[in-house]
Amino acid sequence: MNISIITTENKRLYTAAIYHAEDKELKNRIFEIDDIYDLLYKKQSILVIARQYDQYGKEIKFFHGELEKTDIKALYNVNDEVNNKDLTSIMTLSEAAKKWGLSDGSTIRKAIERGKFEQNEIKQAGDVWIITYSAMERVFGSIKNEENAYIIYDDFESVYLTKAYYEFAQLAYLRGSAYDAKAKDLEIKYQYIKDVFIKGLQALRNDQKVIIKKIRTNQIRQIICSEEEYYLYIEVFRCRKNLSSECIDRLLNDLKSFQR
Structure with missing residues (x-):
């Protein structure tokens, strides 16, 4: 069995080799899922x-370190990685209920019991069920009041932001008037980027949601309900190279200092 871990930051660790936190020489790998859960509840951390x-x-930076129990959203066995790729963007049932405006996760549990979901759309990880965005949208449809949500399409990330990332990198090779012209152009683009994210922040502060959608299919890729989730969404750009670290730091500072 291969072990997959979903962290509370929505990062996925696969295939995960698990050890006792004190086993620094990695002599005794733990393979049984029940033993791992037992260790987490007793010692609160694993290596x-x-x-x-x-x-x-x-794929981002290789992970080698300790995880606390509170760092882990889900931990489960995976037989076939190919059939579980959709689980890279997942939620717990309580999270899904909140994002879709349901009273609690029991409505989703009933849908699971009635066989409404495909096998690769849901997974039980210990005592926690996890589910994909696409599964929720297929079974429950659009979220409530989607027309009032602030929509960001994924081509804004993959095209506009990524282009800005590489243009920013070009500054290191420019001098004189060429540097000044490029810096001026990038400042204009940064102000546009900031304006996009400020509008999203204002939506969240008005108890609306920010929805990230796939441009080609109009499917929901992610629903953001809080400022904390919003800042984490932006932080992901750092490892995906959608924006330079300098721009991300500046953007986060500008957003956090933005007054209502």
């Missing part, structure tokens, strides 16, 4: 070595 992916499936 993990794994390839690491962001919530969109892009």
